[in-house]
Amino acid sequence: MKNLVILGAGTSGTMMANHLVSSLPKKDWKISIVDQFKTHYYQPGFLFLPFDIYTTKQVKKKGSKFLPKGVSYIQEKIDLIEPESNKVLLADGQELPYDILIVATGTKTVPEEIEGMKGPKWYKNIFDFYTYEGAKALRDKFRTWEGGKLVVHITEMPIKCPVAPLEFAFLADSYFKNKGMRDKVDITFVTPLDGAFTKPRATEALHYLLEEKDIKEVTDFNIERVDHENNKIIDYADTEVEYDLLVTVPTNMGDPLLERSGLGDDLNYIPTNKATLQSTDHENIFAIGDATNIPASKAGSVAHFEAEILTDNILRYINGKELKEDFDGHANCFIETGGGKALLIDFNYTTEPVEGTFPFPGVGPLRLLKESRMNHMGKLAFRWIYWNMLLKGVPIPFVDAKMSEKGKQLEKTQ
Amino acid sequence: MKKIIADREIDVNEEGYLVDFNQWDKEVGRTLAEEHGISMSDKHWDVIEYLQDKYQKEEPLSIRGIKKSGVINIKEFYSLFPGGPLKKSTLIAGIPKPKSCI
Numbered sequence: 001m002k003n004l005v006i007l008g009a010g011t012s013g014t015m016m017a018n019h020l021v022s023s024l025p026k027k028d029w030k031i032s033i034v035d036q037f038k039t040h041y042y043q044p045g046f047l048f049l050p051f052d053i054y055t056t057k058q059v060k061k062k063g064s065k066f067l068p069k070g071v072s073y074i075q076e077k078i079d080l081i082e083p084e085s086n087k088v089l090l091a092d093g094q095e096l097p098y099d100i101l102i103v104a105t106g107t108k109t110v111p112e113e114i115e116g117m118k119g120p121k122w123y124k125n126i127f128d129f130y131t132y133e134g135a136k137a138l139r140d141k142f143r144t145w146e147g148g149k150l151v152v153h154i155t156e157m158p159i160k161c162p163v164a165p166l167e168f169a170f171l172a173d174s175y176f177k178n179k180g181m182r183d184k185v186d187i188t189f190v191t192p193l194d195g196a197f198t199k200p201r202a203t204e205a206l207h208y209l210l211e212e213k214d215i216k217e218v219t220d221f222n223i224e225r226v227d228h229e230n231n232k233i234i235d236y237a238d239t240e241v242e243y244d245l246l247v248t249v250p251t252n253m254g255d256p257l258l259e260r261s262g263l264g265d266d267l268n269y270i271p272t273n274k275a276t277l278q279s280t281d282h283e284n285i286f287a288i289g290d291a292t293n294i295p296a297s298k299a300g301s302v303a304h305f306e307a308e309i310l311t312d313n314i315l316r317y318i319n320g321k322e323l324k325e326d327f328d329g330h331a332n333c334f335i336e337t338g339g340g341k342a343l344l345i346d347f348n349y350t351t352e353p354v355e356g357t358f359p360f361p362g363v364g365p366l367r368l369l370k371e372s373r374m375n376h377m378g379k380l381a382f383r384w385i386y387w388n389m390l391l392k393g394v395p396i397p398f399v400d401a402k403m404s405e406k407g408k409q410l411e412k413t414q
Numbered sequence: 415m416k417k418i419i420a421d422r423e424i425d426v427n428e429e430g431y432l433v434d435f436n437q438w439d440k441e442v443g444r445t446l447a448e449e450h451g452i453s454m455s456d457k458h459w460d461v462i463e464y465l466q467d468k469y470q471k472e473e474p475l476s477i478r479g480i481k482k483s484g485v486i487n488i489k490e491f492y493s494l495f496p497g498g499p500l501k502k503s504t505l506i507a508g509i510p511k512p513k514s515c516i
Contacts, residue, residue: 044442086464088494113478150512162514194479194501202516222477224488236477236488242486265473266482273470295472297515331515345516353516 002029004314005088007078007257011043011391012289012303013104015065018393019311022266028222031070032096034088036077038063041132042386044300047164047336049135050127050142051175057070058383060132066391077106080262083282100284100314103270103367105257107160107290111250114155116226118250125227126246129168130160138247142175147184148244154191154231155223158267159252160290160298162335165189166196167336168247173213174338188232192240195219205369209337237395252298254291265387269293273323274349277310278317286310286317294348296388297328304390305401322343330403332358334379342375344368348403353411359398361407370410374410418505420445431505435469438508447506454506458494461486462507475500476512 004020006013017033024031041064048054054249066071077091081101088096109130111118117126127141128134152169159165169189176182189196190209196210196217197203210217224236232242258264263281265271271280272292279285288310289303296302313323329349336342344366345353357364366375389396417426420441427434430446432438443462448452464485468475477500481488495502504511 156478157512157514158474164515166516192500193512194498197516198511198513199516206516220501222488223501237492266479293473295474333515335516347515 003097004029004031004097004100004102004103005096006031006033006104007088008104008106008255008289008291009033009067009073010040010104010106011187011300012106012291012307013102014040014063014391015304015307015308015393016102016288017071019307019393020072020314021237021313022393023315026070030072032074033067033074034076034078034090034096035063036091038075040066040391042352042383043130044161044386045170046132046135046385047167049132050129050138050168051171052139052143053171053240053382056132056136061387064395066387068392078257079260081257083261083263083285086284086384098284101282101284102292102314103258103263103279103287104289105255105291107252107269109250111248111251113251113253114223114226116228117155117248119226119228120224121228125231125244125414126226128249128250128276130164130249133412141245143340144380145245145293146180147176149186150190151188151190151233151241151243151246152406153189153223153241153248154193154220154247155251156192157165158298159249161333162297162299163333163335165191165249169215170209170213170338171336175216185244186216187214187217188241188243190221192217192222193219194213201352202352202369205355206343213338221379253372258291264291267293272328273325276313276323277306277322278313278329284317285306286314286401287343294327294329296327297331297333299331299333300329300386300390301332304396305332307393308401326402328402330401332399334375334382335374336379337371340376341373342369342379343371344375346408347405349405349412351408354408356408358407359404364407429505431510433508433510435466435508437448442508443506444465446508450496450502450506452502452506455494458506461491461503465503466509467508468505474512475494475504 042059045054045059080089112279123137127138176185221235232240254268258268270287272287274294288306290298309326332346347353358366416423
């Protein structure tokens with residue numbers, strides 16, 4: 001009996017368990033999946049929690065419900081991966097030998113990396129919304145907040161869901177407008193990049209949103225520390241941005257398990273081949289989702305597209321066939337713009353987000369890089385799709401793992 | 415679009431960043447630096463080499479990464495490439511500026 005072990009039962013791990021249980025012969029392969037937490041969060045829902053658009057019930061469920069029968073589920077903390085002896089050690093002393101290992105341990109926010117961030121003001125007037133606790137605490141704060149300077153901030157790249165901070169700023173604008181207090185709130189977007197938008201087509205198509213919503217930009221801001229006593233963030237050039245309420249995306253890092261095991265880079269991501277998803281250091285280790293170091297976005301849609309290709313490559317590996325360099329960095333993401341509208345972007349390693357229609361040329365029904373109510377419906381409908389299709393490894397109709405050029409205005413017509 | 419840098423035709427985007435890293439060499443780098451009021455020293459080149467290495471390995475660039483690598487301390491980085499050091503140094507290095515997905 002051979003062993004395939006999946007570390008992490010989040011989006012990626014759960015999808016892989018579902019894909020593999022129907023692809024690997026039961027008599028030859030035992031599939032195990034390990035996660036320390038019993039709750040599975042719908043992370044895209046965290047954006048909506050602070051604004052009372054979603055409830056807490058809608059963003060979490062018991063994770064084991066989504067794991068297939070035929071897969072052995074172990075709820076335990078993972079201590080160490082020992083690639084030289086092909087085994088994983090759990091915190092309770094269990095040893096899991098593996099013939100194939102899939103690392104799906106994700107990425108987490110680490111506010112401790114910046115001096116003053118996780119101090120006495122954490123969840124008092126400094127919040128994140130990338131965790132369930134943070135989003136909930138911010139929701140409670142917003143419910144009674146009387147206004148002031150709201151600073152939406154990104155610590156450093158890469159972060160998972162890179163558009164979420166912008167969506168947050170857009171939704172904050174709508175939220176306070178709906179409460180009749182938008183004039184009491186000053187919204188500033190602070191980024192280490194040189195703009196809220198960094199790709200030329202997106203900048204041209206979308207910059208108006210910042211002006212229209214009166215969201216100020218502070219760019220090239222590389223935070224050094226938070227002066228929580230005086231309510232300001234300070235960067236290495238001694239530039240200061242004052243806030244009354246700071247909503248920050250802290251440094252994102254991979255799981256410390258990878259550091260302990262000597263398998264991670266300096267941000268604890270596992271070096272992975274960007275086209276095959278095989279570890280660059282161990283041929284029987286594969287990685288998927290936010291845990292890798294590949295240059296694709298850290299997003300659920302990316303993991304969904306990766307899952308198809310990874311499943312295929314694992315079967316090829318088992319059968320001694322050459323792996324296919326099939327993953328093209330495809331990502332497909334809705335971006336809330338407030339007021340009941342959203343954008344959709346569809347891109348990959350080599351094609352930036354461009355205008356067009358999706359998935360069908362002309363007909364759509366979704367519009368790329370343009371606000372529409374249909375796109376917003378799509379974003380909301382996605383929660384159902386996530387729990388009922390995506391996690392179970394059911395393919396999304398008409399959306400292939402590799403990005404399609406159909407319907408895209410690849411050359412800008414003047 | 416095309417631009418004459420160090421007596422040759424180089425492909426650059428609207429912001430002046432090289433579109434094809436293969437067209438870069440030290441003369442191109444030196445000329446770009448001069449256009450931005452920077453006189454290249456050995457320390458400047460150390461940083462450029464580090465950035466180009468990260469680019470070729472497809473690893474993301476960040477201030478923290480630079481700090482951790484030990485190639486230079488951050489205050490010095492700001493003084494060598496004033497006014498948005500990551501933006502400036504990547505342009506001189508012939509690599510794209512750090513970007514997000516949109």
